[in-house]
Amino acid sequence: MAMTPVKPGEEDALTDYLRGLRTRGPSPLAKLEHTHLGRFVIVKDFHNDPSWKQRREEHLDLPYLIFTSNFDGDLDSYLDELCEKLAPEAEEIWGRCVGCPEAAKGAALKAYLKHNQIDTGIFFAAYGHATVGTVKRCLRQRDGMIEFARTSQGLERAALQQAFLREFGGTG
Amino acid sequence: MSVHAAPVGPITATGTQQRNVDGQAIAITVFSTIKWWGRPFLPVLFLLTRRFPALTRILRELSFIHFARWSIVRRIPYNGPPQRKGRLRYPHMYFESNFNGGWEEYIDAFSHILTRGMTAFWGSSYGFPKPLPTAPFKKYIQDNETEADHYYSAYPEATSTIIQRALALDAKLAPLKRDAERMDPDAFAAAYRALLTDVQDCL
């Protein structure tokens, strides 16, 4: 989880940019094939409620951009890929954050993101050992199996076997 | 091997703002301020939960969560002015989840079924009402929740349950895929029938 302070005056532009990503085509995170799920969230401030017994309020000095991702592999490799493939977007996103290197890419960006990392306390994954590639392959296979199971009902034995081999191939 | 496009699923991501949704996946992002006793308590809770996965058994059984994460923000890394230097007065807990089905149904499940778990994780947060009754608990989550500005899923039309079943199917299908060519039609038909019976809950 990376939590980076947004430069004063840049919050609106950053908000518009992030919210506009969906309207301009696929998410840039799609370029990072090892990403299962990811999000960008701008947190304006901590929530303080007078009815709570909190003795003193706590406020953030600036809005903060949170970026989290559920990905395959180790953090370093993921960041390497991000800092290379997301270079154009990184300019618009972290380029608007305090302390981001002039050229928001490569090793400098990676160092910046690592510096602003918040460690995860505890993590839950329903299918933690499956990579994105495996998940996608298995989903396609499941769709294929449903279609096959549905259309092959009533096929004679030899025809059934032939149809199965056509659909699922050999081990290759 | 034929290619099948992922079917576009029904609308089930209800009860939350539009930007928290990507297909079947819903994002929830919550920050809460932690009381003094949460400071030593939460790391121990996290440790125990990591060491004894049985504690997350119910979470797994509920099946509609892809990934979830809890992090404690004790200090915010410093990047120079105009960021303010200095420690935070309180620790803050960051919670995020990626799940399927309605927001209301999700919180209800946590209220009713994970009552003790909710109290363990959020009991040390300021303002936390008990998980039951559900109405004040839902209001608490809503007040502390922030809508995502951008949310992405690599497989938006797949739910966590579908993925788990697809993975299970893969494991069970592998032997038949491997042996099919070498079997005679009768043996194949029997094996296929047995397989289909075994994987019907994956389809």
Add this chain to the structure above:
Amino acid sequence: MASPAVRMDLGDIQGDILRAYGNDYDCTSYAFVRIECPPQQARAWFSGLIDHVTTAEPWPEQAKPLTTLNVAVTAAGLRALGVSEQVVGSFSDVFRSGMASRSKLLGDVGPSDPATWEKGLGSGDAHVLLTINAQQTSDHQRALGKMKDAMDAAGGLRIVYQEDAELLPGSREHFGYADGFAQPAIEGTSDDKARGGGVPLKKGAWRALAPGEFILGYPDEDTRVDPKRRLPNAPVDTLGRSGTYMVWRKLYQDVALWRRVMRDAAKHYEGGDEHKLSAKVVGRWTNGAPLVKYPDTAPERYGSKAAGANDFRYGSDRDGMCCPVGAHIRRSNPRDALGFEGHLSFRHRMIRRGMPYGKALPEGVLSDDGVDRGLVFVSFQASISRQFEGVQVQWCNAGNIFGLGHDKDFLLGDPRGRGKMTIQGSPPFFLSPQEVFVRTRGGEYLFVPGITALAALADGTAG
């Protein structure tokens, strides 16, 4: 946590909600009235109307009224009666938005899109719904006549849509299935129906549901676990108390299509048994016997009102080998099927009071005769979004919570004509195509005020 017994003020609640009027009332008319005169004039008519509204007070067996009258209003209707915007704002968001605006969510797309609905429904023109039940046609006609006379006398009122419904023999619906008898057990009203109608507890026990799940102003299931005993959100007093929200939907059923698809699909099904395959889709045999209790053949007779008839659950049939996991009744009322002692389903119950409409398609006929027939779906619940929409969206139009991927309730059909149902078995059978068996022809979200609330609306003192 035991809650103190709740006493319901039956004289203040409209009838046919807590307890059904019963099958004696086999003719029903639903008349949607549009108010085209100023609120004061409309309220004068409304005043005369509500004198005849039937309450929930029980009547002695020999003194059943020949007809009953009940009144419900839409959000537009509240405004037409002169209720202030501020007070209308205290009603639920979903009620105020109206059913037509929820079409994508509810799956009312394609042939069920509001653009195709009956004129007068879903357009904001329906203000007041008058529901008239009668035991005999002659009384029915007389009551309808009186209603129309009162409207003509008042002036500035027009029926924008009317549906006349009639029970089919054997309390069946048009696909041929006995329907409508499994209703929620309500604490203080129908505790005797708890076995099967209530919340499934451990060791086969059941308990009735809190009345506030169905009638506003009373404790609901959340109140039961609240030390402060707070009541659920409701519109401002006097309007909120003793009232409930109503869902009204006209569902066209393509009986001929259903019969053809099931006949063709049965060719590949074990033993070619079309009756069994159809029962698998529904979860009951045509006589109403639940598959989970009678998995192989229908019992010769099934008394839906017999003691214990509704006392069944799915725990012993987790795999769906007796009653398929995606069968219609299992989806719309999962009982213990979702595990966790019913906690994922107990807050999604509805009271259903619908009626079939239109002449039956004679048995054995497989081609459409152009007759409009189907089901008027009516439900009562304290929360339209949690109870009606929750079930429609998460349990009927989707299958994920049951582990069925994106499979929808096969019986309701798929607007795109695709989709399948897995009939669990050894081996399983995959039923398809899922054609458009049911089409939404129109609907409204309404509020059913209590008796005091009706008077407040008529007096113009509702705020």
